[in-house]
Amino acid sequence: MGRGPPVENGEAVMAEAATERTRPRRRRRGRTPRSLPYVLLAPAGLLMLGFIAYPMFSVLYYSLQDYNVTKPWRNGFAGLENFREIFTDDPFFWETLAFSAKWVFVEVSLQLVFGLALALIINQTFIGRAAARALVFSPWAVSGVLTSTIWILLYNPSTGLSRYLADAGIGEYGTSVLADTGTVFWGAVIAELWRGVPFFAILILADLQSVSKDLYEAASVDGASRVRQFFHITLPHLRDAIVLSTLLRAVWEFNNVDLLYTLTNGGPAGQTTTLPLYVAQTGIHGNEFGYAAALTTVAFVILLFCSILYLRLSKFGGDDK
Amino acid sequence: MTAALTTPQPVVTPPPSEPGGSRKRRRSYDEPPRWQIYLPLGVYLVFTLVPFYWMLLFALREPGSDSLVPWPITGEHFAKVWNERGFDTYFVNSMYVGIASMLMTLLVALSGGYALARFKFRMRMPFMLALLCSQFIPGALMLVPLFEIFRELTLLNSLWSVIIAETVFQLPLSMILISGFIRNVPPSLEEQAWVDGCSRFRAFLAVVLPLLRPGLVAVGSFAFVHSWNHFLFALMFLNSQDKQTIPVGLNTLLGSDSVDLGALAAGGVVAAVPVVIVFAFIQRWLITGFSAGAVKG
Numbered sequence: 001m002g003r004g005p006p007v008e009n010g011e012a013v014m015a016e017a018a019t020e021r022t023r024p025r026r027r028r029r030g031r032t033p034r035s036l037p038y039v040l041l042a043p044a045g046l047l048m049l050g051f052i053a054y055p056m057f058s059v060l061y062y063s064l065q066d067y068n069v070t071k072p073w074r075n076g077f078a079g080l081e082n083f084r085e086i087f088t089d090d091p092f093f094w095e096t097l098a099f100s101a102k103w104v105f106v107e108v109s110l111q112l113v114f115g116l117a118l119a120l121i122i123n124q125t126f127i128g129r130a131a132a133r134a135l136v137f138s139p140w141a142v143s144g145v146l147t148s149t150i151w152i153l154l155y156n157p158s159t160g161l162s163r164y165l166a167d168a169g170i171g172e173y174g175t176s177v178l179a180d181t182g183t184v185f186w187g188a189v190i191a192e193l194w195r196g197v198p199f200f201a202i203l204i205l206a207d208l209q210s211v212s213k214d215l216y217e218a219a220s221v222d223g224a225s226r227v228r229q230f231f232h233i234t235l236p237h238l239r240d241a242i243v244l245s246t247l248l249r250a251v252w253e254f255n256n257v258d259l260l261y262t263l264t265n266g267g268p269a270g271q272t273t274t275l276p277l278y279v280a281q282t283g284i285h286g287n288e289f290g291y292a293a294a295l296t297t298v299a300f301v302i303l304l305f306c307s308i309l310y311l312r313l314s315k316f317g318g319d320d321k
Numbered sequence: 322m323t324a325a326l327t328t329p330q331p332v333v334t335p336p337p338s339e340p341g342g343s344r345k346r347r348r349s350y351d352e353p354p355r356w357q358i359y360l361p362l363g364v365y366l367v368f369t370l371v372p373f374y375w376m377l378l379f380a381l382r383e384p385g386s387d388s389l390v391p392w393p394i395t396g397e398h399f400a401k402v403w404n405e406r407g408f409d410t411y412f413v414n415s416m417y418v419g420i421a422s423m424l425m426t427l428l429v430a431l432s433g434g435y436a437l438a439r440f441k442f443r444m445r446m447p448f449m450l451a452l453l454c455s456q457f458i459p460g461a462l463m464l465v466p467l468f469e470i471f472r473e474l475t476l477l478n479s480l481w482s483v484i485i486a487e488t489v490f491q492l493p494l495s496m497i498l499i500s501g502f503i504r505n506v507p508p509s510l511e512e513q514a515w516v517d518g519c520s521r522f523r524a525f526l527a528v529v530l531p532l533l534r535p536g537l538v539a540v541g542s543f544a545f546v547h548s549w550n551h552f553l554f555a556l557m558f559l560n561s562q563d564k565q566t567i568p569v570g571l572n573t574l575l576g577s578d579s580v581d582l583g584a585l586a587a588g589g590v591v592a593a594v595p596v597v598i599v600f601a602f603i604q605r606w607l608i609t610g611f612s613a614g615a616v617k618g
Contacts, residue, residue, distance in 0.1 A: 036436070038436075038442070040432045040435055043428075045433075047488065047489050047492060048492065051470065052455055052489060054470070055463045056458065058469070059463070059466055117361065118365060121362055124358055125352070132362055136362075136365060136369055137600070138373075138600060140600070141596040143551070143568055145550075145568040145571045145575075145592075146571065149571055149592075150376050151372065152585075153379055153585065154371075154372055159387065161371075251457055254459070258552045258553065261552075262552075284557070292465060296459070296463075300457070
């Protein structure tokens with residue numbers, strides 16, 4: 001569930017589904033038992049079975065239960081009751097879902113635009129490029145909690161940036177970005193943007209470096225402007241990388257709760273609560289495991305559905321590649 | 322004999338050292354004017370660096386000062402978080418978790434990745450698909466069932482719970498990547514080693530592994546940075562003070578009633594230093610490493 005998974009490998013997997021892989025031609029010497037690949041895969045398989053597959057099924061199981069460790073007398077089979085409650089009796093579910101959608105959309109599109117611009121700039125040849133690249137990419141390695149720490153320092157009304165700006169005559173004293181319902185969204189968006197842009201920049205830069213220089217030269221000879229070159233050479237080349245990286249990032253932004261949990265803890269007044277954050281709050285603090293499990297199931301299905309839809313609509317791995 | 326085996330350096334992995342050479346590469350097509358590079362880059366650098374500077378400023382200047390330059394410098398805040406707020410223990414714990422889950426991820430992913438890259442077997446495609454699908458499973462939403470599992474295994478409040486959880490969620494991607502890297506190494510190289518009498522395992526160690534180095538560095542540091550940073554598993558599975566990791570410690574500082582900004586900033590610096598160092602080493606391998614993992618159509 002990493003931050004920053006590389007793009008092209010999904011591609012590799014997909015490409016592989018289509019083409020038969022050429023197997024290393026080796027003489028059978030009877031020394032490699034047929035079970036060897038399974039033995040090699042066993043550790044990974046067991047870990048994933050035990051700690052991904054099994055918990056998934058237990059989430060499904062709990063979602064049909066009334067399960068609360070602090071109220072054991074109520075526990076028991078609940079059928080689809082949890083789901084009925086989610087969809088008909090829980091306005092906060094819809095609020096968090098809407099906020100999640102808004103959060104993911106705004107974050108991913110802004111990160112993509114800035115990341116693409118940054119990658120295009122850094123792909124140029126200029127003095128100080130290596131240093132600029134290292135500096136610009138550095139927030140990539142920073143955690144959500146650390147990002148919150150840094151931005152809480154910056155947003156602090158009495159010692160943060162706004163105070164010094166007010167000293168210089170810009171804005172007002174006592175502006176508290178994170179406590180004001182009007183500014184908290186953008187305050188959080190900017191903080192997340194700060195560490196999210198490098199992810200796109202890194203992945204897009206990796207893909208940019210595989211564009212053949214001859215193409216640009218030929219286009220240049222034909223008199224195509226750089227803007228045209230961008231739209232006709234660069235962008236089509238990057239398409240699959242962009243589709244996959246936006247998808248991975250969207251999933252990641254949807255799922256990741258570190259930043260909002262520590263920066264705003266969903267507040268003020270539940271305004272910045274994403275669906276997973278709501279799940280974490282019901283499950284951890286409210287101890288309503290059954291309900292949290294049902295919410296998890298709903299979130300997972302929504303995520304999967306949106307991902308498939310996105311891949312379909314974007315014609316991933318389309319014909320022009 | 323091993324020397325003979327390692328000599329053929331084929332075109333498999335792109336050389337990681339690229340920054341120096343880039344200057345020599347003169348492009349014949351038109352380049353943008355310099356200001357179109359430096360102006361946006363400068364603006365973006367300010368956006369990137371001011372927050373870092375702000376943290377350093379608070380961590381280094383004396384309490385009560387509101388100067389914008391951390392002068393005179395004080396180590397007071399660092400001493401405080403390190404000695405009084407338990408960051409010395411958190412640091413060791415985080416290192417332990419980071420390094421252990423990195424090694425576990427690499428080991429398991431190498432073994433599985435090799436199987437996926439070099440063998441054709443019935444479960445191969447289903448397994449690949451499962452790896453890909455697991456990317457969509459929200460780790461945060463698995464907290465409750467994982468908590469129950471670790472309770473059954475009596476691993477709660479042991480660093481191993483976090484190490485296992487981090488490894489498991491790192492695995493799918495690491496394995497996809499590493500199997501991509503291995504596929505880029507021509508099988509003929511290994512076959513030559515077999516002809517020379519190497520076992521499959523020795524051939525792998527002597528021929529394939531050295532060629533995987535850039536990729537392994539990328540994947541390994543990825544895993545380290547991720548588990549160093551990750552917060553929710555540690556928050557949920559570890560509950561005694563002496564088992565906490567740095568992100569949880571930071572969160573405690575953030576949540577205390579009267580937030581000590583100096584200590585908070587110093588804690589932030591402690592959290593940032595290892596990942597920044599790792600990042601400084603790997604950032605130029607990151608791009609080549611990831612490009613190498615890809616199979617271009």
